[in-house]
Amino acid sequence: MNLEFTPEEVAFREEVRSFIEANYPKHLGDTGMREDLSREDFVAWHKVLGEKGWSTPAWPEAYGGTGWTPTQRYIWSEENARVNALMPLPFGVSMVGPVIYTFGNEEQKAQHLPGIRSGETWWCQGYSEPGAGSDLASLKTTAVRDGDHYVINGQKTWTTLAQHADWGFFLCRTDPDAAKPQEGISFILLDMNTPGVEVRPIKLIDGGYEVNETWLTDVRVPVENLVGEENKGWTYAKFLLAHERSGIAGVARSKRGVEKLREIAGSEILDGEPLMSDFDFARKVSQLEIDLAALEITELRTLAGEQAGKGPGPESSILKIKGTEIQQRLTELTLEAVGSYGTPLYGNIANVPGDAGSNQYPIGPEYAQHAASTYFNMRKTSIYGGSNEIQRNIITKMILGL
Amino acid sequence: MDFNFTEEQDMVRDGLTRMVRENYDWDTRRGVVASEAGWRPEVWAQLAELGILGMPFSEEDGGFGGGAVDSMVVMEEFGKGLVVEPFVPTVVCAGGFLKHAGTAAQKEEHIGGIVDGSRIFAFAYAEPRGRYDYANLETTAKKDGGDYVLNGHKAVVIGAPWASHLIVTARTSGERTDKQGISVFVVDKSADGVVTRDYPTIDGRHASEVYFENVTVSPEALIGEEGNALPLIERVTDEAIAAQCAEACGAMKVAHTMTVEYSRQRKQFGVPIGKFQVLQHRMVDMYTEYEQSVSLTYLATLRLDADERTRQLAVSAAKARIGQAAHHIGQEAIQIHGGMGMTDELAIGAYFKRLTIFDSEFGNVDHHMKRHIALS
Numbered sequence: 001m002n003l004e005f006t007p008e009e010v011a012f013r014e015e016v017r018s019f020i021e022a023n024y025p026k027h028l029g030d031t032g033m034r035e036d037l038s039r040e041d042f043v044a045w046h047k048v049l050g051e052k053g054w055s056t057p058a059w060p061e062a063y064g065g066t067g068w069t070p071t072q073r074y075i076w077s078e079e080n081a082r083v084n085a086l087m088p089l090p091f092g093v094s095m096v097g098p099v100i101y102t103f104g105n106e107e108q109k110a111q112h113l114p115g116i117r118s119g120e121t122w123w124c125q126g127y128s129e130p131g132a133g134s135d136l137a138s139l140k141t142t143a144v145r146d147g148d149h150y151v152i153n154g155q156k157t158w159t160t161l162a163q164h165a166d167w168g169f170f171l172c173r174t175d176p177d178a179a180k181p182q183e184g185i186s187f188i189l190l191d192m193n194t195p196g197v198e199v200r201p202i203k204l205i206d207g208g209y210e211v212n213e214t215w216l217t218d219v220r221v222p223v224e225n226l227v228g229e230e231n232k233g234w235t236y237a238k239f240l241l242a243h244e245r246s247g248i249a250g251v252a253r254s255k256r257g258v259e260k261l262r263e264i265a266g267s268e269i270l271d272g273e274p275l276m277s278d279f280d281f282a283r284k285v286s287q288l289e290i291d292l293a294a295l296e297i298t299e300l301r302t303l304a305g306e307q308a309g310k311g312p313g314p315e316s317s318i319l320k321i322k323g324t325e326i327q328q329r330l331t332e333l334t335l336e337a338v339g340s341y342g343t344p345l346y347g348n349i350a351n352v353p354g355d356a357g358s359n360q361y362p363i364g365p366e367y368a369q370h371a372a373s374t375y376f377n378m379r380k381t382s383i384y385g386g387s388n389e390i391q392r393n394i395i396t397k398m399i400l401g402l
Numbered sequence: 403m404d405f406n407f408t409e410e411q412d413m414v415r416d417g418l419t420r421m422v423r424e425n426y427d428w429d430t431r432r433g434v435v436a437s438e439a440g441w442r443p444e445v446w447a448q449l450a451e452l453g454i455l456g457m458p459f460s461e462e463d464g465g466f467g468g469g470a471v472d473s474m475v476v477m478e479e480f481g482k483g484l485v486v487e488p489f490v491p492t493v494v495c496a497g498g499f500l501k502h503a504g505t506a507a508q509k510e511e512h513i514g515g516i517v518d519g520s521r522i523f524a525f526a527y528a529e530p531r532g533r534y535d536y537a538n539l540e541t542t543a544k545k546d547g548g549d550y551v552l553n554g555h556k557a558v559v560i561g562a563p564w565a566s567h568l569i570v571t572a573r574t575s576g577e578r579t580d581k582q583g584i585s586v587f588v589v590d591k592s593a594d595g596v597v598t599r600d601y602p603t604i605d606g607r608h609a610s611e612v613y614f615e616n617v618t619v620s621p622e623a624l625i626g627e628e629g630n631a632l633p634l635i636e637r638v639t640d641e642a643i644a645a646q647c648a649e650a651c652g653a654m655k656v657a658h659t660m661t662v663e664y665s666r667q668r669k670q671f672g673v674p675i676g677k678f679q680v681l682q683h684r685m686v687d688m689y690t691e692y693e694q695s696v697s698l699t700y701l702a703t704l705r706l707d708a709d710e711r712t713r714q715l716a717v718s719a720a721k722a723r724i725g726q727a728a729h730h731i732g733q734e735a736i737q738i739h740g741g742m743g744m745t746d747e748l749a750i751g752a753y754f755k756r757l758t759i760f761d762s763e764f765g766n767v768d769h770h771m772k773r774h775i776a777l778s
Contacts, residue, residue, distance in 0.1 A: 133740050135670035158741050204744050205736075205751035211744075270533050272579060280768045332729070335758070336766060340528050340558040343609065343759050345602040363601060363611055364530065364557070372604045376755065379736045380744050387740065389680060 005071070012072055016079045023048050030084040037086070039122070039164045046088040046119030055117050056093050063101045063109070064117045070303030074252075081252035089161065092116035092123040096169040098243050099187065099236050103228035112167070112189070124162040126170035126190070126214060127237070129155060134390050136171070137181040137234065141216060143172035143188055145223070150174075150188060152196075152219040158384070162199045162212040165192045170216075175231050187233035189225040196220070204380075206373040207345070241386055242316055248385055249323030251296045257330045258289055264367050265337045275337060288329055295322045314398035317391035324381035324388060331375040341368035405700070410468075411475050417452055418476060422483035428749040431484055431606070435752075440608040441564055446487050450519030455493055459501065463513045470641060474648040474703045481652025484749075484756055486607045488524065488561030492516055494645045496523035496569050498638035499586060503626030512567070512588065524565035524591075525642075526556035526612050527635065534765040536571065536635045538579045541614065543572035543587060548621055550574070550587065552595075552614040560763075562610035563600040565591055570614070574629050584632050586625045593617050605759040606752060633710070640717040641706055643764045647699040647720045650728050650760045654692045657735040657753040661685060664739050664750075681738055688734050691727040698723050715777050722770035728757035 005013065025044040028037075049055035057073050059065035068076065080087060097116045100108050115121030132139040141154025152172055162168065168190045178184030190197070196219035201209040228236055262285065265276035275281050299319055335342045341364030382388040396402050407415070425445060434442055449455050457472045459465020473494055480489060497516055500509055515521025532538040541554025552572055562568065568589045576583025589596065595617035598610040626634050662685055665676030675681055698720035705716035732754040736743035743750050761767060 128741065131669075133670060134675075135672075138670070138672075203746035205746055205755065207746070211741075268533065269531055271535065275533075278768075280771065328733075336762075336768075339533050339766075340762060341530075342762055343558050343603045343605070345604045363599065372755075372758070375758070376604075376751075379733065379754075380741075382737055383740050383744065387737075392680075 005075075009071055009075060013075045013079065016076055017082075019052070020079055020083060020085065023052075024083055024085055028086055042086065042089065042161075042164070043119040043122070045086050046093075049088065050118035050120075055088050055119065056097060058094070059097065059101065063097075063113055070300070070307045074300060074303065077252040078255075081256045084253075084256055088119060089122075091125050091160070091165075091169075092121065094243055095125060095240050096123050096167075096189075099169070099227060099240050102239065103187075103236050107224065108189070108227065115166075121166050122161075122164045124159045124165035124168040124192070124214075126156040126159055126168045128158045130157055134387050136237070137185070139171055139173060139185065141170065141172045142176070143174050143186060143221070145174070146220075148223050149220045150223060150226070152188070152190070152216045152221060154216050156214040156216070157202075157211075159199065159212045159214045160210055162192070162214055163201060163209070165199075168192055168214070169227075171233055171237055174233075178231065182234040184231055185233040185237070186230050187227040187236045188221060189227060190219065190221055194219050194221065204377065206377040208373070208377065210377075242313070248381075249295060249299050249319040250327055251292065251299055251323065254292055254323070254326050254330055255296075257327075257334070258285065258292065260367075261285060261330065261334050261337060264334060267365070267367070268337055268339060281337070284333055288326065288333065291322065291329075292326050295319070295326060298322070314394050317386075317394045320385060321388050321391050327381050328375075328378050331371075331378045335371045335375045338365070338368035338371045341365060342372045346370070346373070407471070407475065411472060414452075414454070414457070414472065415475050415479060418454070418479035419482075421448065421452070422479055422485065426483035426485060428752075431486075431752070435486065435602070435606040439564075440602060441486050441488075445485075446519050446522070449487065449489070450517065455489075455519055456517035458493060458497060459513055459517060463501070463509050464517050465513065470644060470703045470706045473641075473645050474699065477645045477648035478652040478655075481649035481654075481756075482656050484606060484653065484752055488522060488564060490642050490645050490649075491525045491561040491565070492521075492523040494642050495525040495638055496567070496588075498641050499569055499588075499625050499634065502637060503586075503631075503634050505622075507622065508588070508625065521567060522561070522565045523567050523569055524559045524562035524610070524612075526559045526562070526568045526570045527639070528557045528559070530555060530557045532557075534769045535579065536639065537581050537584060537632055539571060539573045539584060540578060541570070541572040543574050543585055543619075545574070546618070549618050550585075550621070550623070552587065552589070552617040552619065554614050556612040556614075558603075558609050559612050560603070560607055560609045562591070562598060562612055563608045567591060568596070568612065569625070571631065571635060572614075576629075581632050583629050584635070585628050586631045586634065587619055587623045588625060589614075589617065589619055589623060593619070603759070605756040636714070637710075639764050640702075640713055643717050643721050644699065644702040644706055646760060646763060647695070647702055647724050650724050650757060651692065651696050651699050653753050653756055653760075654688075654695060654728060654731045657731050657750060657757065658685070658688045658692055660750050660753070661688065661735045661738050664742075668740070668742075675738075684734055684738065688731045691730055695720075695724045695727045711777055715774060718765075718770035718774040718777070721765060722767050722774060725761040725767040725770070728760050732757040 046055055054066055056064050057066040057068050061067045100112050129139050143150040143152045170188050170190050171185050172188050173184050174186040175184030196217045198215040200213045202211050203209055266274045268275040270278050344363045346369040453466055454476055456465040457468040461467045500512055529540055543550040543552050568591055570587045570589050573583050574585040595615040597613040600610045603609050666674050668675050702717045702720035705713050735750050736754050739750050742748055
């Protein structure tokens with residue numbers, strides 16, 4: 001047992017680092033995910049990686065994976081986080097892609113996997129409904145067979161970045177009479193340009209518009225777009241959620257965030273000294289780093305288990321809980337660090353069309369500008385992807401056996 | 403010992419509860435916050451009419467002879483409605499400086515206008531590099547003949563876009579962080595050399611960066627003793643903290659009530675989510691935090707006129723602990739509301755944001771823990 005990289009792994013790190021340095025689109029800067037980015041910005045790095053063959057490292061090689069070991073994948077995400085790279089969005093690469101190559105038929109694989117790899121196709125997720133959040137299996141959107149089509153009616157919500165989406169994967173009820181609610185659900189791929197699909201933006205507490213309501217009215221979908229078997233969608237959905245959770249820990253990005261926090265707290269002055277040398281503050285940063293170090297090893301253990309043939313299991317719920325708690329704590333401490341300049345409503349948020357009070361001037365230090373909105377935004381992480389309460393229920397049932 | 407409110411205080415509360423209900427429903431507030439002005443002068447006029455703006459001033463100064471408990475009652479109701487109008491900067495801060503240290507002429511000139519609503523103040527004390535230390539001042543006021551000339555930059559001055567006048571802290575002598583050499587001035591915002599950059603704040607108010615570029619003020623603008631204003635600033639900011647703790651209590655009360663109500667309405671797995679014990683206990687913890695916060699708000703408010711050390715201990719205890727409670731209740735309220743809590747559509751997000759920013763005003767949790775430790 002050891003934590004050291006082999007010479008091959010060190011060489012691999014050098015290789016990917018140089019590749020990122022040479023190829024990461026400079027115009028994206030190092031600000032990571034921002035809501036004011038264009039569709040082209042969002043997929044710019046994805047497209048570069050698609051050409052290189054590195055956009056879907058976790059996939060089986062037969063479908064375009066890189067064949068990297070878990071350690072190499074870890075190095076890859078570390079190196080991307082160093083430049084705060086805007087990674088391929090998860091909806092295609094980490095969610096529907098694995099469902100399609102695992103449960104889809106050959107036509108579906110041929111139709112959809114290339115666009116996911118290349119970044120050409122933008123996917124969104126149609127799971128939650130106004131009445132079906134944590135209790136996802138109570139979803140009411142129906143898909144009724146009509147000849148060689150399904151006719152879909154219902155309303156989905158929290159469809160992230162659906163304003164850009166070309167395709168969506170939707171959970172729909174195909175058997176309203178099934179014995180258990182989980183048994184009557186199907187997993188259907190939907191071209192978002194189909195008549196009857198309407199996407200309406202939802203404004204969030206940080207002022208941004210990253211999620212939507214998606215209304216489906218008599219939407220006709222060819223039956224070929226059913227993935228796997230009819231009424232077996234819940235199995236695929238659970239498979240997908242476990243995949244989603246393993247990426248959700250965000251360790252590399254949080255490590256970068258802690259570095260940034262240290263920089264900010266090094267610039268802010270308290271009683272003539274950098275805030276970072278204040279014991280109370282430093283203790284909180286260390287506490288966070290310790291939790292993050294533990295999570296990092298926990299994630300590596302999980303990845304190693306995967307490599308040994310165990311799929312991502314219920315223990316990935318730990319990664320989701322701790323990963324999101326750390327992300328939230330990090331943004332909370334960052335807001336604390338910036339002090340009074342966390343208070344202004346900065347231009348990037350106020351400049352949404354129709355909002356009054358646009359603020360054109362830079363106020364306070366640059367690093368303060370996203371502190372409050374990011375903190376507010378990150379409250380979502382303990383709610384989405386199966387809320388942290390649901391994750392605890394999963395651990396209770398699957399691990400503790402209670 | 404008596405924790406009862408007077409009949410007058412109950413009447414004030416009832417009047418404000420009605421006013422907030424009628425004029426400060428969620429949709430109205432949202433519209434006001436999004437408007438160019440960001441506040442409603444007619445609400446301010448109504449507060450003047452109700453006697454709220456004159457309450458904490460003595461009758462001889464033209465007020466109604468109330469005190470800190472009255473301001474507490476007012477601010478709790480304002481917190482419930484997330485009222486944005488500048489009661490703390492104008493009545494508590496400017497009013498406090500004038501009451502405690504104003505000359506007869508200064509009281510005469512300003513208090514009448516505060517009471518009748520015609521004169522609105524902002525308190526310009528924070529600086530870009532000051533971080534909660536009132537003595538860490540780069541703004542200077544230099545003697546020039548009989549006058550003072552102000553130069554400097556004040557940060558995030560709440561309510562400044564609406565103000566006619568500013569209360570400004572500045573260094574008249576000494577080095578940047580010296581406790582001596584600090585003075586307080588009242589400055590007409592329209593004076594030559596006062597430059598403001600206005601913006602909305604993330605919790606629904608408005609503020610300005612205020613720049614003083616060779617602003618000349620007369621000796622009559624000095625409030626209190628030249629060079630010895632720090633104890634006065636600490637007293638007035640302690641009063642402002644007590645008032646804002648009451649505001650936070652009002653906001654926490656509503657955030658908690660809304661969360662409990664949501665947990666009754668929202669059904670998952672066939673039952674209201676409020677039936678789940680894991681959520682019940684968390685809402686109980688929120689409630690306990692709220693009740694403890696009310697107690698500390700009483701403690702701070704009732705100690706405002708005690709000796710300095712007693713007052714500071716009580717105020718720092720309240721601000722530190724309520725800062726924690728405000729984060730806790732805000733975060734739990736959003737979590738229990740689930741995705742709906744993340745939307746701009748529901749009021750709960752606005753309470754969360756106000757409760758978040760509350761911590762960073764007049765010193766955050768760590769700042770007041772340190773002050774409490776230093777005094778203990």
